[in-house]
Amino acid sequence: MTIHTDPSATYRCKNCQNPVAFRAELLSKNYLAKTGRAFMFSHARNIVLGPKQERSLMTGVYTIAGIFCSNCGEELGWKYLQAYEARQKFKEGKFIIETAKIAKDYY
Template sequence: MGFTYRAYLDEEAKRCKIYACSNCRSHLSTFDHLISKDFHGVHGKAYLFENVVNIVVSHESEERVMTTGKHLIRYISCSGCDEELGWKYASSYIFCILKIKAYERDQKYKEGKFILEKCGLEMINIMTTTKEFIFK
C-alpha cells in the first residue's frame, strides 16, 4: 500500500464550479467537464462527466440492463473516503441473434465517461484571488 495523492482543481476551476465528494469534499470534477444532468443512478438523479479525479475504479466490470440498453460498467468510489459515487461506462452493446456483441451507436458516446450520483456530490465555489474576495 502507498500514499494516495489527491488532485485539487483550483487552477482549472477559476471560472467554474467544482463538484466534490459530499462526504470528504475531495475534488471530483468541474462544471466544464459536465456533459449532462439528465441521468438517473441507483439513488436518484445523476450527472454524466467527461473527466473525474480522485476516484478508485473497481477492477471487475458488470453488465447492467438500463433504460438505454445493456451497458458494461465499473463502479467508482471516492479515493479520499471510499464512498460509492457512481460508475464508469466501459462499453455498450447488444446481443445479435448469433450472440455476437455489437455496439449500440447511439450509446457509444458514453464509453469512458463517468456517472456521479447527485446525492454524493457537493458544489464548491473557489475564490480565484484575494482581490476578488475582498470586493465581492
C-alpha cells in the same frame, strides 16, 4: 441545454470534500441513478474504479465499473466502459455521478 453556472465550480465528494469533477467537465444533468438524479461528466479525478460488470440499464446493456472516492471509499456512481448499442457508444469513457453523493462549490 444551457447551464448558467461558473465553469470553475468544483464538485466534491459530499462525505469528505475530495474534489472529483469540475463544472467544465459536466456534459449532462439528465441522468437517473439508483438514488435519484445523476450527472454525466467527461472526466472524474481522485476516484478509483471497481471491478468491471455488465449492467442492463433503461437504454441498453453496458459494461460499467463502479467509481469510488479515492479518499473515503464512498461509491459515487459508475463509468461506462463499453456500450453494446451503436447509438449509446458516445457514453463510453464517461462518468455518471449521483447528485446525492456530491456537493458543488466555487472558488
